[in-house]
Amino acid sequence: MALLIALPSLILPPTQGHSPELVTLTAILLGCFVFAEYFSTSPSFLEFRDARPMNRCRFAALAVCVFLVSLLTRHEAAPTGLTALTSSLGHLLAQGLDIAFSPVRLVQLVLPPDLSDPAVELARRATAMAYTASLSSVLVFGLIIRTGRWPQRNGPFNVWINLPLFDPTTGGDVVTRLQRDARLHIAGGVLAPFLLPAMVKLGSGSMDPALFANAQLFVWAVTGWAMFPAMMIMRGMARLRVAELIAVQRRSFALDDELQTA
Structure with missing residues (x-):
């Protein structure tokens, strides 16, 4: 986790980097938090700690x-062979995803009107790259749930x-609550890519130009916009799976009771 926080600083040129002290402090704090959550006997916040992967x-x-968006951003200031390859891939993805109501199209609606053409193209490519990664993660996790017997293969849940x-002791039936929360998370994840640009449009009319002046801020903004909906959808999928397992276990116990009674 600490390396992930520092990754944009390691990839972006020094002139585009943020304060190294702040990045280091943030990386250390998050690293300590994750370490404490995984090695404590009673977790406080981190979900699905023992339900890998x-x-x-x-x-x-x-x-x-973060890695791909950082490479795209670096290409504007210090191009290399790897950044050029990433930029070309981002261009292809942006062309393919530039359809009505897509994130690539939505991001163009909230860009500052006086933004330069290279910055607009960077925003399009970064958005396409980030959302491709986020959608791929949702699909991979869905396959893991259905084909990998998640989370039973890790033992009792x-x-x-x-x-x-x-x-589980408050608020009514556990299965009903899990299913309700799961559907809310999935619906929120599906709507988030559309609601966030709408909120920006209603609030300030366009993105803050300072976002494009700070490369690290741009990387994290695009990553957050793409990954937050994916995280919500994956969380909802996981809760639906847990609710399904609890319901199956209940039916199994009920059947055993009927057989014993008979």
Whole structure:
């Protein structure tokens, strides 16, 4: 996690980097937090700690997204062979995803009107690259759920360990609550790519030009816009799966009781 936070600083040219002290402090704090969550007996915030590879999928998707967007941003100031290849791939993705109501089209609607053409193209390519990574992570996790017997292959699923923010003793039936929360997360993840640009448009009319003056801020803004919806959808998918397992276990127990009674 610490390396992920520092990744844009390592890729971007020094003239485009943010304060190294702030980046280092943030990386250390997040690294300590993740270490404490994984090695404590009672987690406080991090979900699905023992239900791998969900968190690994999320981390890998986030790392890939940050890496690719950082390379795209670096290409504008210090091009290399790798950044040129990434930029070409971003161009192809932007051309393919530039359809009505797509994130590539939406980002163009909230860009400052006086933004230069290279900056507009960078925003298009970065958005296309980031959303390709986020959608791929959702598809991969969906395949893991259906073909990899997640989360049973890791042993019994402990709700308290893997869902520390979920209290199964309050609020009604556990399965109903999990399904409701899951559907809300999935719906929110699907709507988020459209709602965030709409909020920007209604609020200030366009993105802050300072976003494009700070390369690291641009990288994290694009990554957050793409990965936040994917994280919500994956969280909803995971909760639906847990609700399904609990329902199956209930039916199994009910059948056993009927057989014993008979």
